[in-house]
Amino acid sequence: MSIAHNKEGAMIRCSDGTTYHGDILVGADGANSGVRQSLYKLMQSNGQLPDSDAKGLNKCNICLVGTTDPLDPEKYPGIGGPSALLYQMIGEGTSYTWSSMTVPNNQICWNAVMQLGSDESEDEKFRNSEWGPESNEAMIKEVRDFRVPTGTLGDLIDATPKDGISRVFLEDKLFETWNNGRVVLIGDACHKLLPSSGQGAVNAMQDAVILANCIYELRSVAEGDVAEALRDFKEQRYPHVKDQYKASQLTAKLLYGQTFFERLVRNVVLNYLPKSVQLKSMSKDLAYRPQASFLPQAPKRGTCYVVPQRPSKRYQEERELSKHL
Known part of the structure; x- marks a missing residue:
C-alpha cells in the first residue's frame, strides 16, 4: 500500500x-x-x-483472553443473573493478574495479563511471528491453576473453544x-x-x-x-x-x-x-462530550458540568438563511 x-x-x-x-x-x-x-x-x-514517531508501539503487557461456551448455572454460580459480575485478581509472587466477567447467554469472559519488563517486551520469544493457537499452550499452562470465584482459570479455558482464545500484546503510543x-x-x-x-x-x-x-x-x-x-x-x-x-x-x-x-x-x-x-x-x-456541530445539539442531562461545544459558524449562517426562505 x-x-x-x-x-x-x-x-x-x-x-x-x-x-x-x-x-x-x-x-x-x-x-x-x-x-x-x-x-x-x-x-x-x-x-x-x-524521531519519536519513527519508533513503534510500546509493548506493555501480554494478554491471554477468551469467552467460554454457554455454561451450566448450577456449576457456575452467578451466571445468568440480571447484572454482570466482574472479578479482578492480582497475583502474589507472579507477574500475572487475571479477571473473569459474566456476560449474557450464560457465558464468562476471562483474561490473564502478564506484566512485561522493558527487556522482556523485546525478547524473541514474545514476537508476534511465533504466535498462534498452538503457541498459547505455554501461557495456558502457567495460568490454568489460578483461582477464580467459579473454580480455576483452567476450568474457564477448557470451556472455551481453542480458536476463540487470543494472545495479544497490550500496546500504547501517542504519536x-x-x-x-x-x-x-x-x-x-x-x-x-x-x-x-x-x-x-x-x-x-x-x-x-x-x-x-x-x-x-x-x-x-x-x-x-x-x-x-x-x-x-x-x-x-x-x-x-x-x-x-x-x-x-x-x-x-x-x-x-x-x-x-x-x-x-x-x-x-x-x-x-x-x-x-x-x-x-x-x-x-x-x-467532554463533543457533538456534531452541523446537527441540533442534544440537551444536557444530569448534574455534571459539560464542556461548552465550539459553535459552528456555518451552521448558524445556514440556520439564519433558512429563516428568510
Whole structure:
C-alpha cells in the first residue's frame, strides 16, 4: 500500500493495485495503520518526521483472553443473573493478574495479563511471528491453576473453544504527527491507548466527530484550506487524548502493576483515596462530550458540568438563511 498527496488531491494505492482519489485521506485503519506507515515514510524521506514517531508501539503487557461456551448455572454460580459480575485478581509472587466477567447467554469472559519488563517486551520469544493457537499452550499452562470465584482459570479455558482464545500484546503510543497536507489519522492510528480505562474506542469516536466538524467548516478543498482544517482537528483533540493516554497508563498500573511502588499506589487509591476525589476525576472525563456541530445539539442531562461545544459558524449562517426562505 502507498499514498500520495499534493495540491490537486490525495491518492491511495491498495495492495491489490486499485487506486482511489479524493480531497482528503483519512487513516482510520487501526494501531498498525498502513496509512500512517506510508505517510511517515514520506515525511521521513523529507526530514519532516519527529524521531519519536519513527519508533513503534510500546509493548506493555501480554494478554491471554477468551469467552467460554454457554455454561451450566448450577456449576457456575452467578451466571445468568440480571447484572454482570466482574472479578479482578492480582497475583502474589507472579507477574500475572487475571479477571473473569459474566456476560449474557450464560457465558464468562476471562483474561490473564502478564506484566512485561522493558527487556522482556523485546525478547524473541514474545514476537508476534511465533504466535498462534498452538503457541498459547505455554501461557495456558502457567495460568490454568489460578483461582477464580467459579473454580480455576483452567476450568474457564477448557470451556472455551481453542480458536476463540487470543494472545495479544497490550500496546500504547501517542504519536505526535496526526496530519500532513491532505492526510489525517484518527483513532488507534494516531493514539493507541491501553484498554485498562476503556477509552480507546471512545476517543476514536470523538476523533470522528471533531474531524467531521472541521470538514464541515471547510470553505473550499484547496490544499491550504484542507491542511488548516486538519491542523485544527489535532489542536482540538490532542490535549484531551493526552490526558486519557496518561489515565490509561495509570489505570493499567492499578490493575496489573506488580512492583512495590505500583502495589503501594494501588493500596492507597483503592482504600484511602476519598470518593470525592474519585468523583471529581470521573466528572472531568464525562464533561467532554463533543457533538456534531452541523446537527441540533442534544440537551444536557444530569448534574455534571459539560464542556461548552465550539459553535459552528456555518451552521448558524445556514440556520439564519433558512429563516428568510
